Amino acid sequence: MEEIKLAENIKKYELPESNILELDENSIIRQKNSDYYKGLKEEGIDWPIEIQGGGRSFYNKKEFEIAYPVGDVFLSFAITAHELGHLRQGEINPLFADEELGSPSPKKQAETEFHPDTEQDAWQRGLERIKKHCPEYLKLIDNKFQKYKKNGKFSQFKDFEEFYKYVVSVSLRITSFNDKFEDDNTVPNIEKGRLLGKMIKKDELTNDFxxxxxxxxxxxxxxxxxxxxxxxxxxxxIAEEAY
Structure with a gap:
């Protein structure tokens, strides 16, 4: 009986209003990494405002923080789904967080945030979570997607989920490029922007995107x-999920 009471009193995660961050062309992420985007621009790569975001779990405080783009409708939803996939990753797999499951340190966060395994897990988990928890939103976005298809848009995709998988493939390819950087300096800079730009242009999938x-x-x-x-x-x- 004692154990049951303890389990019931365990604090669940919360998402404070101040931890919900809407991102656009003037977001803090783009401002902080302006040199990085400048390097990409020098290589002819116009980085979409939709490809930015973040999903973090502060284990000690039991708080979520999520940043997502408010740009073009379908890519914004796909990226938001991905960021939701990052939440509680450290509990699911300890490789994605500090050993004590405390708030991830900046260094640890930088080392794991864009790791190929971390990213792939978040993409898959994000879509699975929507299907399980809020399928009505997936239906809403797909209904809109189908209307565009009727007007001749997205003919190469059967539905939104297929488009999502395309975005996943592009994202993971970019992640693999970032993973090739030899130095351990995790701060994006103009030179890394140039290097990534060159890699993007050489790859058919990313260059086309x-x-x-x-x-x-x-x-x-x-x-x-x-x-x-x-x-x-x-x-x-997600706060109610049991791990």
């Missing part, structure tokens, strides 16, 4: 209210 952005852009901006509502509901459900 960045230099033919009209193939996935719709011109329709993601609805801030819907995204925020979605993130909040997902955070509650």
């Amino acid at each position: 960045f230099n033919n952005q009209e193939q996935w852009r719709t011109g329709e901006k993601a609805d801030r209210n819907i995204l925020k509502e979605f993130v909040k509901k997902m955070a509650i459900k």
